[in-house]
Amino acid sequence: MKSIYKKIEDTMVKNRYASYIHPPYELESKLVQCIQQLDLETASYILNKINSLERAQLSNQPLTSLKYSIVGSCAIFTRAAIEGGLDTETAFILSDYYINLIDETPNVHALQELEYSMLTDFINVLKRYKQYFYNPLINRVIEYIKKNIENPLSLQEISTFAKVHPNYLSAAFKKEVGKTLSEYISEVKIGAIKLYLNNTDLSVTEISHIFNFNHITYFSRFFKKHIGLTPMEYRKQVLTATV
Template sequence: MSTVHELLDQNQALEDNHTIISRCTEGMLEQSLLEQRERSLFHKSYLAEKKAFEQIRLGNKKKMLLYLQQHTELSGVYGTLSKHDTLRSKKNLIIAAITLGARAAIEGGLYSESALTLSDTYIQHIETLSRIDSIEPILQNILGDFTERVAKVHRAHFSKDILLCQEYIFNHLYDDLSLSVLSGQLQISPSYLSRKFKEETGEALRIFIQRQRIEEAKTLIVFSDYRPSEICSLLNFHDQSYFIKIFRKHTGFTPKEYRNRFVVKPS
């Protein structure tokens, strides 16, 4: 028969085992939650970076800088490409960004010779630097230059009316963008604006507005807590079924599927 001391020892051993198991379980749970948070930040950082280069292609410097800042904040310290050489790591990151920036600029309409020459010039300059305190201002200047050059190409191809129309749309995605409102802002006839926009851009005005609003919806889905129904209303898609249909047409996902795919939330 076990003594009282032996029973107490056995109970203590059971309690110790329970404590160890609990701590292990808690540790595993914390690690799992940490990994989920890291994945969520990675997805958001990746999308912000992708959107920054998309804005270079569109020639929108203001939005490019906004997404670049979001990427910097989400990614925290830039990843290290060369563990034993901080300066080399920074140069590698900048050079990689320059290469992607040049590619986006070419896709945006900048002549490939101009983009590649500019890219080579910047890379050569970066290689001469003996010290780099911060990557962000360098990228802002270089990628900003690419974006401005793309914007100039766009301005050269489009008439003043169409440029003003596009600018108004970019700045009023949450407002009424009906043909009558846009033509009223530009003080031209609705039929002329509709015809001229299609002639110059190759895209119907309605489709252009739709595409810009879907891009904004993608941003809200990833970077905000708005429900799809709220985003639908904010962006003036008055019918939620229609919003879901158009969103899927442009992205291949429903708004809910898009959020589940690109935003990982701790359980």
């Protein structure tokens, strides 16, 4: 069996011989920025530029290859929306919706149009749900927490990021949000853990590692303290409810 490195080299040669190179990362980065800035006009223009290039051959079947490519676009749009301030649950719901549409779309022309509809919807949903209830400092802190929720977060780390004294941040956060910084971090972490339990086949141990718990026992205690169920009990309850 060829090593992955050999496969990459062989494909690179094949792509160059066929005058195909993946879209420049710079274009994808600009597209991500436009989504986060809610700039649909420029985002559509950049997507046009990307699509003017030859797409990667991801399958011997042209329709299937295009579907895989647009699923890749969906992943980019989803990540851009989350990093732009859209909560992960809403972003993944929209992503799942479009992946199912991509799978069901029967022809190339409809798929091409679907990609632009998907771009429009991600920007519009981000525009609707990206609401700033708090002052700029607290909004920045909340965005930082959501982006780094898998990692242990301390008041000192967050205050360093926000460039304010820890005591000031602690008091300002409680006044604006109505809960302590620690309470809010736990709330966001629980929401993120639920997404993994609901939408992946990862084991509870694997999920505990993603969230940097030293031991699965601590992970289970943390989850049960806030939900009233262990992660396994919660997952079983969700699965039973969907049957």
